[in-house]
Every structure is written in structure tokens, then in C-alpha cells.
Amino acid sequence: MSSVATTQIKLTPERSRPSVRSRLQDALPKLVLAPSFAITIVFVYGFILWTIYLSFTNSKTFPSYVITGSRAYQRLWGWTFDTDPPSSWYTSITNMGIFGFLYIAICLALGLFLAILLDQKIRGEGVLRPIYLYPMALSFIVTGVAWKWFLDPGLGLEQTLHQWGWTSFHFDWIKNKDFVIYTVVIAGVWQASGFIMAMFLAGLRGIDGEIMKAAQIDGATTFQLYRRIVIPLLRPIFLSAFIVLAHLAIKSYDLVVALTSGGPGGSAWLPSNFMYEYTFKRNEMAVGSASAVIMLMTIVAIIVPYLYSELREKPR
Amino acid sequence: MSAVATPARQASSGISSKTLNRVVIYGLLALFALFYLMPLFVMLVTSFKTMDEIQNGNMLSLPHAPTFAPWIKAWSEVCSGLTCVGMKGYFWNSIKMVVPAVLISTLLGALNGYVLTKWRFRGHTLVFAMMLFACFIPFQSVLLPMATILGSLGRFGVTLQNATGFNFGLGNSTVNLVFVHVVYGLGFTTLFFRNYYEAFPTELIKAAQVDGASFFQIFRRIMLPNSLPIIVVTVIYQFTNIWNDFLFASAYAGSGDVMPMTVALNNVVNTSTGVVEYNVNMAAAMIAALPTLIVYIVAGRYFVRGLMAGAVKG
Numbered sequence: 001m002s003s004v005a006t007t008q009i010k011l012t013p014e015r016s017r018p019s020v021r022s023r024l025q026d027a028l029p030k031l032v033l034a035p036s037f038a039i040t041i042v043f044v045y046g047f048i049l050w051t052i053y054l055s056f057t058n059s060k061t062f063p064s065y066v067i068t069g070s071r072a073y074q075r076l077w078g079w080t081f082d083t084d085p086p087s088s089w090y091t092s093i094t095n096m097g098i099f100g101f102l103y104i105a106i107c108l109a110l111g112l113f114l115a116i117l118l119d120q121k122i123r124g125e126g127v128l129r130p131i132y133l134y135p136m137a138l139s140f141i142v143t144g145v146a147w148k149w150f151l152d153p154g155l156g157l158e159q160t161l162h163q164w165g166w167t168s169f170h171f172d173w174i175k176n177k178d179f180v181i182y183t184v185v186i187a188g189v190w191q192a193s194g195f196i197m198a199m200f201l202a203g204l205r206g207i208d209g210e211i212m213k214a215a216q217i218d219g220a221t222t223f224q225l226y227r228r229i230v231i232p233l234l235r236p237i238f239l240s241a242f243i244v245l246a247h248l249a250i251k252s253y254d255l256v257v258a259l260t261s262g263g264p265g266g267s268a269w270l271p272s273n274f275m276y277e278y279t280f281k282r283n284e285m286a287v288g289s290a291s292a293v294i295m296l297m298t299i300v301a302i303i304v305p306y307l308y309s310e311l312r313e314k315p316r
Numbered sequence: 317m318s319a320v321a322t323p324a325r326q327a328s329s330g331i332s333s334k335t336l337n338r339v340v341i342y343g344l345l346a347l348f349a350l351f352y353l354m355p356l357f358v359m360l361v362t363s364f365k366t367m368d369e370i371q372n373g374n375m376l377s378l379p380h381a382p383t384f385a386p387w388i389k390a391w392s393e394v395c396s397g398l399t400c401v402g403m404k405g406y407f408w409n410s411i412k413m414v415v416p417a418v419l420i421s422t423l424l425g426a427l428n429g430y431v432l433t434k435w436r437f438r439g440h441t442l443v444f445a446m447m448l449f450a451c452f453i454p455f456q457s458v459l460l461p462m463a464t465i466l467g468s469l470g471r472f473g474v475t476l477q478n479a480t481g482f483n484f485g486l487g488n489s490t491v492n493l494v495f496v497h498v499v500y501g502l503g504f505t506t507l508f509f510r511n512y513y514e515a516f517p518t519e520l521i522k523a524a525q526v527d528g529a530s531f532f533q534i535f536r537r538i539m540l541p542n543s544l545p546i547i548v549v550t551v552i553y554q555f556t557n558i559w560n561d562f563l564f565a566s567a568y569a570g571s572g573d574v575m576p577m578t579v580a581l582n583n584v585v586n587t588s589t590g591v592v593e594y595n596v597n598m599a600a601a602m603i604a605a606l607p608t609l610i611v612y613i614v615a616g617r618y619f620v621r622g623l624m625a626g627a628v629k630g
Contacts, residue, residue, distance in 0.1 A: 029435030044450040047458035137612040139560030141578045145601040146355035254562040275456040292456040303452045
């Protein structure tokens with residue numbers, strides 16, 4: 001087909017003469033892409049620079065554009081060690097650590113576990129899979145209403161078990177400032193683990209059945225088969241799932257708002273909530289911007305190497 | 317965990333242990349299904365109960381005398397803060413925001429994907445990488461500048477209104493949110509279409525070019541008719557994301573009668589005047605959940621595919 005193309009073009013030389021029209025034709029693809037790219041440059045990268053700039057000013061309620069140095073960062077740094085009583089920033093980053101670690105670890109473990117179970121030629125898989133996955137389609141503002149109720153000691157699980165006769169049962173984490181972050185973990189895992197399950201399941205289905213058969217013939221037990229062969233083969237999925245979970249964890253915002261409204265005394269805050277509160281409610285715009293910059297840098301450290309390697313491989 | 321236990325039993329062999337194995341697997345799967353379904357179930361049954369039954373009954377029990385009253389109240393008279401006009405207005409706010417935002421971002425994504433795969437130029441990977449990175453940024457890092465810009469556009473809108481009698485949509489919260497969601501959704505839609513068009517045979521495009529088809533003719537006659545699966549994926553993904561958004565909505569339309577559904581729901585639930593009507597709250601939550609839930613039930617397969625496309629392999 002391409003040989004036909006070249007001859008045809010050679011036969012009609014007047015077409016290759018650069019006219020205004022054909023030059024416009026050549027530039028057209030770039031012109032079509034240009035608005036989107038320009039929007040990205042301005043509203044993503046420009047705005048990020050703007051936020052970084054604001055973090056070096058003394059902006060309070062309104063943005064100020066006089067650079068006053070790294071005072072906002074110094075305050076955050078000071079608060080990082082301000083543990084008695086814990087500063088909001090200390091609480092936010094400690095919560096991020098607890099939440100991030102448990103959320104990622106439990107989602108990966110549970111997702112893999114469910115995927116392996118579902119991969120045992122289960123009847124009714126078509127019914128179970130959507131059930132595990134639907135939380136991802138709903139806003140946490142919605143399901144948070146149910147979770148909040150469920151975790152409330154006076155209404156939910158505790159009361160139900162009391163009614164069923166287990167009166168010594170006690171579960172008030174959502175009202176306890178030391179434990180409230182763990183309720184956020186429970187709800188977060190509930191929301192995302194089904195999706196991670198789907199990722200692992202897709203990975204399992206992609207594994208060559210011959211390898212499994214060969215291993216079984218060699219007398220490998222099911223456990224050995226999974227530990228030695230299947231799980232190592234799933235390594236790329238672990239990486240993708242980790243990236244997804246890590247950036248979801250850092251971006252989590254409505255989870256905390258819907259479930260705990262920030263928790264007793266802001267004890268359930270994550271950095272995203274800290275940023276919102278300090279910027280829009282406490283009129284500390286510079287500090288809010290500095291915390292946003294720190295969130296962004298954390299994401300950059302995780303995402304940029306990943307994107308680089310992903311896009312690098314492509315042109316073979 | 318049971319994966320550890322099951323092979324040990326299997327090793328000791330015998331048909332009965334195999335049956336036991338299956339029972340354990342099915343039991344665990346069912347248990348987790350209950351865990352995932354529980355919140356939705358609680359929401360649904362509670363929304364049909366009377367307050368009496370909620371206070372005296374069990375949260376997991378089915379309603380004795382199902383009533384639609386909480387749904388009706390949630391739709392047309394529930395209070396969000398001090399205004400008691402129900403969720404219906406906010407529901408339409410969300411619809412008015414979602415529909416244009418989804419359409420515009422999907423169309424732009426399709427065009428971008430088309431250019432980035434079939435009309436490549438030097439640096440196309442960099443351009444794509446820069447747009448893709450926008451999918452991952454925490455939106456807190458652009459929240460404040462956008463608020464400033466939208467604020468000054470709003471003031472400019474007022475000036476225009478005074479001068480010409482028409483504000484061209486500047487300062488309108490719905491227009492603002494459509495704009496914001498298009499801007500920050502572009503990365504995703506471009507990603508979806510780029511990956512899809514990557515596999516589309518370039519020879520077809522070449523042949524059409526030889527026949528004298530223009531850039532847009534090829535897009536309209538060849539690319540679009542062959543893009544139905546990815547259009548469905550993109551529309552569903554964008555619809556779900558934009559409908560469920562809370563951060564942008566609360567920052568740029570956080571109060572008054574311009575609130576989208578999610579913000580209004582959060583206000584309703586946290587309104588603490590008088591007795592908290594859990595049944596009405598749950599009904600309001602169900603109303604907010606219904607559009608995405610229906611989309612998920614009807615076309616969940618495509619939704620999952622969209623999630624995967626964002627996660628696996630750029």
C-alpha cells in the first residue's frame with residue numbers, strides 16, 4: 001500500500017509545493033494539541049510554581065507577593081517535632097505514616113489473597129468480582145455516611161453486638177483521638193482493596209498455564225507454586241499497585257472529612273486536610289502552600305521515576 | 317492465610333479434604349462479600365425505616381414497614397445548613413456540571429490521543445509525559461492559584477455584566493467547575509485515547525491521506541467510528557470521578573445553592589439542628605450514589621477497564 005502511495009505523490013508534483021494551505025495542513029495536528037498542552041502548562045505547571053512562590057511569602061488571608069523567605073517551611077519544620085501537645089502538622093504527618101503504611105500493606109495483602117481465592121475456578125466469580133469492586137465507584141462522601149454510622153459506638157457495630165448479647169464488646173475508635181486514624185484505614189482498605197484484587201486477578205490470568213502445569217508435575221504443592229512461581233511473576237503488578245495506592249493515600253482527603261470530620265481535635269488529619277484547613281479556614285495561606293509543596297514533592301519522588309521507566313520502554 | 321492451610325490438607329490427600337478446601341474458599345469469599353456489601357446494605361435498609369424503628373431496632377435488620385417518606389424528604393425538604401429545600405437542586409447542579417465536563421474532556425482527549433499517536437512530532441513523548449503527570453499531582457498544589465484566578469474571573473464577569481448585560485458565564489460556579497474538571501481530567505482522557513490509538517493500524521491513516529482525506533476527515537470518518545469501547549471507558553471514568561469529586565467542589569462551590577451533590581450531602585449529614593434523622597441522611601446518600609451506582613451496575617466492566625488503563629502501563 002505504501003508503494004502505491006509514493007508513486008501517486010510523485011506523479012502529482014503540484015501537490016508537494018508548499019502553499020499556505022498545505023503548510024496549515026502540516027501544522028494542524030500541533031494546533032489541535034496546542035490548547036490542551038497550553039492548559040496543562042499554565043494550570044498544572046504554572047500553578048504549581050505559583051503555589052511554590054506563595055509558600056515563600058507571608059500570605060495570610062489573601063495572597064501576598066512579597067517574598068519573605070522560608071518562614072513557612074521553618075514553622076512546619078518546628079512543628080514536626082512539636083509533640084507535647086502534638087501540633088496539627090505533627091499529627092498530620094504521623095497519621096500519613098500510619099495510614100500510608102497500613103493502607104498500602106493491607107490492600108496489597110488482601111487484594112492478592114482475594115485474587116488467588118477467586119482464581120481457583122470459582123463458580124459465581126462474575127457475581128463476586130463486582131461486589132468487591134463497587135466501593136471504588138462510589139464517592140466516599142456517600143459511603144462515609146454509612147461507615148460513620150457503623151463505627152459509632154452508640155448506633156452501629158457496638159450497639160448491634162450488645163443487642164445480640166455480647167455486652168462487654170467495646171469499639172469506640174472513631175471517638176478516640178489515638179485510634180481514629182485506624183478507622184480511616186479500615187474504610188480506606190474497604191474502598192480500594194477490591195480494585196487491587198482486580199489488578200492482581202488480571203495479572204494471574206496473564207500467567208502462562210504451561211508454567212503452572214510443569215510445576216505441578218514436578219510435585220510442587222499449591223503453596224509452593226504460589227510462593228515460588230506465581231508471586232514472583234506478579235512483580236510488575238505489585239509495582240503498579242503500589243504506585244496507585246501510594247498516590248491515592250497521599251491524595252486522600254474526603255475519606256477523613258466524611259468519616260470523622262477531622263476527628264476529635266483534628267486527630268484524624270492527613271496533610272491534605274491540614275493544607276485545606278490552614279489555607280481556607282485558618283488564614284495561614286503561606287503555611288498551607290508549603291504543606292501542599294511538601295505533598296507534591298512526595299508524589300514527585302514516587303511518580304517521576306515510575307513514569308520515566310514506563311515511557312522509556314515504549315519506543316523499542 | 318488459608319492458602320497456607322489448604323495445601324497442607326491437600327497433601328494429606330483424600331476427596332473429603334478437597335471438599336473441605338472448596339468450602340473454606342467459598343466461605344472466605346462469601347465473608348468478604350458481606351464485608352464489602354455491608355455499608356451499602358445498611359444505607360439501603362436504613363433509608364426505608366422510620367426513626368422509631370432505627371432507635372429501637374437493629375441496624376442490620378430489614379425494615380418492618382418500609383416507607384418512602386425519608387426518600388421524599390431527602391429529595392425535596394431536607395436541610396443543608398439553614399436552607400431546607402432538599403437535594404433535588406444540588407442533584408441538578410451536579411448533572412449540569414458533569415455532562416459538559418465529560419463531553420468536552422472526552423472530545424479533547426480523543427483529539428490529543430489522535431495527534432500523539434498518528435501525527436507524531438519531535439518531543440511527542442515529553443508532551444504526553446507532561447500531560448500524564450498531571451493525573452498524579454495532589455490537587456492541593458493547584459487549589460489556591462485556581463481559586464485566585466476564578467475569583468478574578470468572577471469579578472471581571474461582574475464588570476462585563478454591568479457593561480454589556482451578560483457575564484459570559486464568568487463567575488458562574490457551574491461553569492467554573494466544568495472548566496476545572498476539564499483541565500484536570502485532560503491527562504486521563506488523553507492517556508486513555510493515546511493507549512487505544514497506539515494499537516490502531518497506522519496504514520489505514522496513510523491510505524486515507526493518499527486518498528486526500530484531511531486531518532479532521534480521518535478523525536471523524538476513521539478514528540471515531542472505531543473508538544466506541546474507549547469512548548465508553550472514558551465517559552464512565554470521567555463521569556464517576558467528576559460526580560464524586562469533593563475537593564474542587566468544596567473549594568469553589570462550597571456553600572449556597574450552587575453546591576454540587578457531594579458537598580450538599582456532606583452539609584446535610586453534618587447539619588446538627590434538632591434530632592439527627594438517620595433515615596433521611598441515608599436516603600440522601602443513596603440519591604447521591606445512585607447515578608454512579610447505576611452506571612457501575614450497567615457498565616462496570618468498562619469502569620474497571622478505565623481504572624486499569626490508568627494503573628497499568630503508560
